[in-house]
Amino acid sequence: MDxxxxxxxxxxxxxxxxxxxxxxxxxxxAASLLGEPRVTAxxxxxxxxxxxxxxxxxxxxxxxxxxxxxxxxxxxxxxxxILPLKHRLTTVKVDLVLGLSGFExxxxxxxxxxxxxxxxxxxxxxxxxxxxKVLAGRPQDEQDLHxxxxxxxxxxxxxxxxxxxxxxxxxIGQDLIGRVKALRDxxxxx
Numbered sequence: 001m002d003x004x005x006x007x008x009x010x011x012x013x014x015x016x017x018x019x020x021x022x023x024x025x026x027x028x029x030a031a032s033l034l035g036e037p038r039v040t041a042x043x044x045x046x047x048x049x050x051x052x053x054x055x056x057x058x059x060x061x062x063x064x065x066x067x068x069x070x071x072x073x074x075x076x077x078x079x080x081x082i083l084p085l086k087h088r089l090t091t092v093k094v095d096l097v098l099g100l101s102g103f104e105x106x107x108x109x110x111x112x113x114x115x116x117x118x119x120x121x122x123x124x125x126x127x128x129x130x131x132x133k134v135l136a137g138r139p140q141d142e143q144d145l146h147x148x149x150x151x152x153x154x155x156x157x158x159x160x161x162x163x164x165x166x167x168x169x170x171x172i173g174q175d176l177i178g179r180v181k182a183l184r185d186x187x188x189x190x
Contacts, residue, residue, distance in 0.1 A: 001029065001032070001116070001117065004090045004092060005029065005040070005043065005090075005092060006116070006117045006119075007087075007089075007090055008043050008087045008090045008092040008094060009025070009029065009043050009116065009119070009121065010117070010119050011065045011066070011087060012043055012045060012066070012085075012087075012094050013119060013121055015060075015064055015065065015066060016045070016047065016096075019057060019060055021047050021048060021049055021053075021057075022047070022048040022108050022122070023045045023046065023047045023048065023096075023108060023111075023122055024045065024046050024107050024108045024110075024111035024122050024123065024124045024128075025043075025044070025045055025111070025114075025121050025122065025123045025124060026044045026045065026046050026097070026107070026124050026129060026132060027040070027042070027043070027044025027095070028040030028042070028044065028140070028144070029043060029044070030044075030123050030124050030129050031129065031133070031144035031147065031148060033114065033116070033123060034123070034126045034129060034148055034151065034152065035126075035144055035147030035148035035149075035150070035151045035152070036146075036147030036148075036150060036151055038143070038144070038147070041092070041093070042092060042093040042094065042095060043092060043093070043094045043095070044094075044095045044097065045094070045095070045096055045097065046096075046097045046098075046099045046104050046107055046108060046124070047083075047096050047097065047098060047099055047108075048099050048105065048108050049096075049098055049099065050098065050100060051077060051078055051081065051098065051100075054077045054083045054096070054098055055074055055077060055078075057083060057096070058073060058074060058077070058083065061085070065087055065088050065089065066085040066086065066087055066088065066094065067085065067086055067088055068083075068084070068085060068086075069084035069085055069086050069093060070084065077098070081097070081098040081100055082095055082096065082097050082098065083095075083096040083098070084096075103131075103164070103168060106128070107124050107125075107128045107132070108122070110124075110125050110128055111123055111124055111125065111128075112125060126148060126152045126155065126156055127156060127157050127160050127161050127164070128164075129144075129148060130145060130148055130149070130156070130161055130180075130183070131161060131164050131165060131168065131176070131180075133145045133148070134165070134176055134179050134180060134183075135168070135172075135174075135176070145183060149183055149184075149186075156184075158180075158184045161180050161184070162177060162180055162181070162184075165177045165179070165180040
């Protein structure tokens, strides 16, 4: 991870900890840590905050190392359940995803403390990140999934992944189980 991302991540963690907000690192940085390294230009964190709490965070940004990415960020928080920020010095974007669902809350609760450049960061587990990437389904997520499966090899708890996929599939109406099985079975053949 380059120095600019390290600085941004460290400042984001310090800001959240000062606000007593639990979090988990997700997205490209987490995928690089747990899977195969890749270039990413932002920091993604899921936070244990509802909309009202996130709106209070916007007020706490004054005097911090972050500013809202948009002028009307309150509207983004209320409609998209994300608080997009920009680091004042590094200009790196930080997305704080509101952990509103039971799954996102579980991701935060299960996150593992991980040492990154002298800083302890709560990082989503490989299993939870795998499910998040399956849900997102963008081309970069597909690459991250394969890197994650390759890097984690036999360490992945496939039983947990399949159970979680079944639970989520029922609520969102997507075939997550088939996707997780394909990742698992493709991995075992190699």
